[in-house]
Amino acid sequence: MSYIPAIGFEVHAQLATRSKVFCDSANEAGGEPNTRVCPVCLGMPGVLPVLNREAVRLGMRVALVLGASIADRMGFARKSYFYPDLPKGYQITQHEHPLARGGHLDVDVEDATRRVGTGASLVDMNRCGVPLIEIVTLPDIQSVEEADAFLTKLRRILVFIGVTSGDMHEGSLRFDTNVSVRSREAEPLGTATEIKNLNSFRAVRKALEHEIDRQTSLLRSGGEVRHETLLWDAAEQHVTPMRSKEIASDYRYFPEPDLGDITIRSEWIEEVRAALPELPAEVRARFVERYGLPAYDADVLTSDPDTALYFELAFLELLRRLVPGAAIAPAPKEPFDVAVGDRRSPGETPLPESAGDPSDAARKVSNWVMTVVGRYVNAKGIDVATLSRQRVSPERLAAILLEERSGAISEAGAKKVFEAAAESDEEIAFIIERLNLTQVSGEEDLEGVVLDLIGRFPEEVARYRAGERKLFGYLMGQIMRATQDRANPRVASEILSRILRSE
């Protein structure tokens, strides 16, 4: 008999506020030890917390996209325990009066849609004042695949609405999960165990697989699952029960007297709702439906908001230059300097009719962003926003692709121009000039090159003519090498095949 898992999550996301949740110290990872602190986040005697409205605003965004209802009054509580990174001996958290309740997120796995119930208990506080949001789900998830899809989708949404950087290496997303198994869906839920300390999707997957197996074999052999809290050990790939000393059994919650209740006016909620940025699914749909991208491309491009924006701006710029008078607005200056959640989508207005079928241009740009641009930023260890700020803005990428499209440079040449453009502030045209990359497309020029080549490789030419057709590629390679990639490959291959056939 196989067992059906019931999986729930507590997702902790660090909010991407400029300052900490209860003081104005910078909320950034890294930096010299103890430089981003003040008397308030150090919990020095006599200081008081003041709630950062930005943290509430980001929390409201989460509530709104999950369709949760935002409480008109929320409150904070003190949660007491001793820990070295907890200077006051208590955490200020939401306990009985969270920011939002209800809400859900639909997850599609294998053509089936699972609706996962969520509650956004909110604006937590940890690690010396770094604001956190806790998103709690019901145990609605029924497989590891669904769990994976849920977390991936949630992470993408949180990043797109500017709530968190989503950077797992810096711990901006962490997960606790609870899991139980039962023999049939009609059965009541089994006894669940909790697994803490999961900081990557992989860890979640591994821990769930491990725990579902463990519980299943336990039940099969007639045993019973005990309710306990487990820690995932990534090195050993297994779970260990937490020692009782590590589980503070009594947090002695009571209302935080330094903050009091916070009233959220409905006008504020509407303001936040109106300013909600596009969700990744909306961006993805536009890429497919309006720009004609394959679903795979759209998926990759919308894995993070910077890449999506970079693609879209470069694409629109290319289109703008290809179709003069199509009334496409030019890209805004320094688009990446606007916080993710506050950006205006460049695709808000539909493309004008006169732009024609944009899918060619879209695929071109998409290919480049996924390959050339992607490889470059990975190799340099930067992100596309940095690339854009430093040298290759979406407009510059569009300028390079335009040169390639017009035939002025070859694709290989365009790649060289891109590399050079990333290192220099020169105009694209000047780089092409400097690197001597102007493509040779003239029939006469190329015919001379081909004839010269045939003279230099008589043996290969003879073998080709004797039927060894694959040597065509070799000869083309020699042409490109001889012209330092400047030969227009289409024209050159036409001439080569004509000459090879003719004699």
Add this chain to the structure above:
Amino acid sequence: MLDRIETVEPKTRSLLYVRDRSELLDEASAIDAARSSGDRVGLLAGVPVVIKDNIATKGIPTTAGSRMLARFVPPYDATAVERLKTAGALIVGKANMDEFAMGSSNENSAFVAARNPWDLTRVPGGSSGGSAAAVAAGEAVLSLGSDTGGSVRQPAGFCGVVGVKPTYGRVSRYGLIAFASSLDQIGTVSRDVEGAAVLLGAVAGEDPRDSTTAAEPVPDYVSELDHGCSGLTVGVPDEYFSEGLSPDVESAVRRAIDVLAEAGARVKAISIPNAAHGIAAYYVVANAEASSNLARYDGIEYGHRACGSRDLFDTYCATRSNGFGREVKRRIMLGTYALSAGYRDEWYLKAQKVRSLIADDLSRAFEEVDAIVAPTSPTRAFGVGELADDPLEMYLADVYTTHANLAGIAAISVPCDPGDGGLPVGFQIMVDKFQEVTMFRIARAHERAAGFPRGVPDL
């Protein structure tokens, strides 16, 4: 005044820290120079003020009367101190107090117990005992204290000076070392009502660094001081004149009420039905909050840290065992218990319910009267050591003062005629939230009619 401090301080022990004489004289002459050259100077220009030692003063030790913070020098000023400096006040030193403001006699100071300037064998009250003693003994003109359950009013009563517990949220708590955050309020100690009005006016008002401060504008407390109490109604709650009130205090307070009546106030008997539960509710709520507020003193970030511990847990234990005094530890344990799973409903939540009942009682009373008058404390200053071994009896010293804190209303203690020429007796006037103007008017009317202030003790 610095000479006076030098003379009397060995007897009163009201100050834990006195600033360097030359530094103070420099500040004073700078103010004199500014004044004589016609520059605008603040309302409190050159007035010597002492600050209770649980209120943060930048660059000046702030110990809260505890070994835990014996060497703590804050890098920031409390908002109230910042405002005093803006008004031109001279911060002379830091006033002695019960450790973390927990006590009613000053005997819980970790360093030395302050004495009552009127009788050095008696306590000055607490926890702002040093503030009250310093003003009574002429070591300062004004002082800031803090009042969580009577900690300004009770010592003011014992020392024959004026002590104000303003409405909760009237004065910023930023920089006040927290005892019980929902009850704490910085208060004033002065020789007369006018001093209280000026000092409160200087420190009151909204503060972005304290979310619990009120946006309510600060009225001019001085301009209506002399409007008298004619036409105002004062309520006398039966429950405040019952068992436990010493007869000498009762008769002094009754006489003070007569003084108000003669000055034109209407006197009305009222009832605060839940009054008797106030003290119990107060100690549960205050200790619960204290157990949390004092958790930060763990020897990690600042302050005292025990040496020679093996691990983190050990460091926590050793630091807290020898850094805190007995009374503080007692209250942390009581407060922790009151919040613990299984006891929280019965203690903390029940106490909060009582708290709202008392607040409701008081609101109802203020529908009928402008002010409630009562004794400040059930007795006059008791002898040093008399109650030191009886914490429960000591807690009862706050029986008439905790209601104002529980309900968040304002109250003042003014000296009234003891009748026998003996130790001072405090007369308490409570008003509804943000009705300090009325409170000062009544206090001032009494002060004038009864002939206060009446000199300084011979030390």
